[in-house]
Amino acid sequence: MKTFLYNIGYFLSEAMRTIRSNPLSNFFSVIGTGLILFLLGIVLVGWSVGDQIVMALEQEAEISVYLTNPEDQVKIDELTLQLQKLEGVLEVRSVGKEQAKEQMEKLLGNESEILGLFDENPFEAFLEVRINLGQMEEVLNKLQNVNGVEYVRDNREVLEQMKQIADGLKLIGVFIILAVGMTTLIIISHMIRQGIYNNREQINTLRLLGAPGTFIGFPFVLAGTLMTVIGGAIAIGFLLVIINSGYQQLSGALPFIPLPVQEWLQARISSMVLTVSAFLGVMGSLFGLASMRNDKS
Amino acid sequence: MIEAKEVSLIYPDGTKALKNINLKINPGELVYITGPSGSGKTSLLKLLIGMEYTSEGELKVLNETMDKNNERKIRKLRKRIGPVFQEFKLIDGRTALENVMMGMRFLGIAPGKMKEDAENALKRVGLEHKIHTLVEHLSWGEAQRVAIARAVARKPVLILADEPTGNLDHENAINILELLTSFKDQDTAVIITTHATHLIDGVKDATFVRVNSGEITVIRSEVG
Incomplete structure (x- = not known):
C-alpha cells in the first residue's frame, strides 16, 4: 500500500505514456468504445422510459x-x-x-x-x-x-400485452448489454495487449529488477480504465444531446406519454454509463494483463 | 551468499551451456568470471538472477533455491540484486534519473529519499550533469554508467555485471571496472564477467573463476 501511494504520480504518467504510445489506434479504440457505450446508453434510456410507462399504466390499471x-x-x-x-x-x-x-x-x-x-x-x-x-x-x-x-x-388483456412487450424489450436489452459488454471487453483487452507488446522490453527489465506483477500491471489497468471512461464520457455527451432533443420533440407532439423527468433520466443514464464503462475498463484491462503471465521472465 | 552444487544448464534446443558447476561466493567478495565468448559466463549470470533455471544440480542465491517452482521468492530476491546487463536494458524516453528511480520505485522508499539516492548514485558514477538527459541521447559509456547507477542506487547485497567492458576502449574499461569494484564492501559482493582478461591482470583482493565450454576450469584467489 505504501509503495502504491508513493507511486500514484508514476502510475498516472505511465498510463498516459501507454495511451500516447499508440495514439491513432488508441484514438479509434476510444471512439469505438464510445459508440458501443452509446448503444448501451440507448438501451438504458429505452429501459428507463419503458419502465416509467409500464409503471404509469400499472398505476392506471x-x-x-x-x-x-x-x-x-x-x-x-x-x-x-x-x-x-x-x-x-x-x-x-x-x-x-x-x-x-x-x-x-x-x-x-x-x-x-x-x-x-x-x-x-x-x-x-x-x-x-x-x-x-x-x-x-x-x-x-x-x-x-x-x-x-x-x-x-x-382491461387485463391490454395490460398483459403491454407487460409482455415491456418484458420482451427488457430481454432484448439484456442481450444487447451482454453483446456491448463483451465487445468492450475485447476492445479494451486488445488495447492493453497492444500496450504490453509495445512496452515488453520495459516490462521485462522491471521484472528482472524485481518489480512485482501488480506494480508492472497497474499502469496498464489505469490506461485501459481511463480510455474506457473517456469513451463513456463521449457516449454520455451524445446521449444527453439525444435525450434533450427527444424530450423536446415528444413533449410537443405526444404530450400524454408519461416520460420520466428529464434531469432525473440524464443523471441516471450518465452515472450508469460511467459506472459500466469504468467496470468494463478494469475488467478488459485485467483480461489483457492475463497475457503477461504467459511471457517468460 | 551463492552456492552452486553440480549445476548444469541445458537450453531447450539441447545446447549444454553449463556443466557441473561448483561454486561458493561469500558476502563482500569480488569475483571476476572470465572466459572467451560463448564459454557460459552470461549463462551463469542468468542463473544467478533467475533468468534461467538449472537443469541439474542445486543453486542457492541469498539463501533462496533458484528453482522454477520458487519463482515468487526469486522475484522478491531480485530486489536485493543490482544487475548491470550487457545491453544495459535502459528504458528509452526516460531521463537518466527516471531510469535509476525506475529500479527503486517498488522498494517502498519515500519519493524524496528515492530521488536523493538516485541523484547520489548518478553523481557517484560521474553523471551529475546528465541527470535530466534522455538515455537515448547518452553515449555508450554514459548509458553504461546509468545502468551501474541504477544497480547500485538500490543498495543491493549482490551486484552482477555482465561484460561491462565490452565496446569500451582500454581506459574507459579500466574506469568502469574500478567503479564497479568500488561498490564492494563488507556486505556487498560484486560479480563481474569479462572476456578481456588483460584488464584484470594484477588485480588483488579478488577471486577469479575461469569458465571454458560451460565448465569451470580454474578458481583462483588473489589476496592483496
Missing part, C-alpha cells in the same frame, strides 16, 4: 365493478370500504350515475350526441378499483366473489 344494487348509496359506501381492505387493491373510487355519463361523454367526444337519444341516463353507478397489476388474477377472483358485486370488467 383500473377495474370497473358493477353492483347488484347500484341505487343503494349506503350499500355502495359499505362495499367501497370492504373492497379497499382487499389485498392487492390500491384504491376504490365510487362513480355515481351522473359521473358515469360524463365519463362516457368525454370518451365519445363529438360522438357523445348519441347519448341524447336516451330519455333517461342509461348508466349505473359503479366502483373504479385501482389494483396492483402483479396481483390482478388474485384480486379479480376475490372481487367476483364479494357479496353485492354483480359483474367485474377489467
Whole structure:
C-alpha cells in the first residue's frame, strides 16, 4: 500500500505514456468504445422510459365493478370500504350515475350526441378499483366473489400485452448489454495487449529488477480504465444531446406519454454509463494483463 | 551468499551451456568470471538472477533455491540484486534519473529519499550533469554508467555485471571496472564477467573463476 501511494504520480504518467504510445489506434479504440457505450446508453434510456410507462399504466390499471344494487348509496359506501381492505387493491373510487355519463361523454367526444337519444341516463353507478397489476388474477377472483358485486370488467388483456412487450424489450436489452459488454471487453483487452507488446522490453527489465506483477500491471489497468471512461464520457455527451432533443420533440407532439423527468433520466443514464464503462475498463484491462503471465521472465 | 552444487544448464534446443558447476561466493567478495565468448559466463549470470533455471544440480542465491517452482521468492530476491546487463536494458524516453528511480520505485522508499539516492548514485558514477538527459541521447559509456547507477542506487547485497567492458576502449574499461569494484564492501559482493582478461591482470583482493565450454576450469584467489 505504501509503495502504491508513493507511486500514484508514476502510475498516472505511465498510463498516459501507454495511451500516447499508440495514439491513432488508441484514438479509434476510444471512439469505438464510445459508440458501443452509446448503444448501451440507448438501451438504458429505452429501459428507463419503458419502465416509467409500464409503471404509469400499472398505476392506471383500473377495474370497473358493477353492483347488484347500484341505487343503494349506503350499500355502495359499505362495499367501497370492504373492497379497499382487499389485498392487492390500491384504491376504490365510487362513480355515481351522473359521473358515469360524463365519463362516457368525454370518451365519445363529438360522438357523445348519441347519448341524447336516451330519455333517461342509461348508466349505473359503479366502483373504479385501482389494483396492483402483479396481483390482478388474485384480486379479480376475490372481487367476483364479494357479496353485492354483480359483474367485474377489467382491461387485463391490454395490460398483459403491454407487460409482455415491456418484458420482451427488457430481454432484448439484456442481450444487447451482454453483446456491448463483451465487445468492450475485447476492445479494451486488445488495447492493453497492444500496450504490453509495445512496452515488453520495459516490462521485462522491471521484472528482472524485481518489480512485482501488480506494480508492472497497474499502469496498464489505469490506461485501459481511463480510455474506457473517456469513451463513456463521449457516449454520455451524445446521449444527453439525444435525450434533450427527444424530450423536446415528444413533449410537443405526444404530450400524454408519461416520460420520466428529464434531469432525473440524464443523471441516471450518465452515472450508469460511467459506472459500466469504468467496470468494463478494469475488467478488459485485467483480461489483457492475463497475457503477461504467459511471457517468460 | 551463492552456492552452486553440480549445476548444469541445458537450453531447450539441447545446447549444454553449463556443466557441473561448483561454486561458493561469500558476502563482500569480488569475483571476476572470465572466459572467451560463448564459454557460459552470461549463462551463469542468468542463473544467478533467475533468468534461467538449472537443469541439474542445486543453486542457492541469498539463501533462496533458484528453482522454477520458487519463482515468487526469486522475484522478491531480485530486489536485493543490482544487475548491470550487457545491453544495459535502459528504458528509452526516460531521463537518466527516471531510469535509476525506475529500479527503486517498488522498494517502498519515500519519493524524496528515492530521488536523493538516485541523484547520489548518478553523481557517484560521474553523471551529475546528465541527470535530466534522455538515455537515448547518452553515449555508450554514459548509458553504461546509468545502468551501474541504477544497480547500485538500490543498495543491493549482490551486484552482477555482465561484460561491462565490452565496446569500451582500454581506459574507459579500466574506469568502469574500478567503479564497479568500488561498490564492494563488507556486505556487498560484486560479480563481474569479462572476456578481456588483460584488464584484470594484477588485480588483488579478488577471486577469479575461469569458465571454458560451460565448465569451470580454474578458481583462483588473489589476496592483496
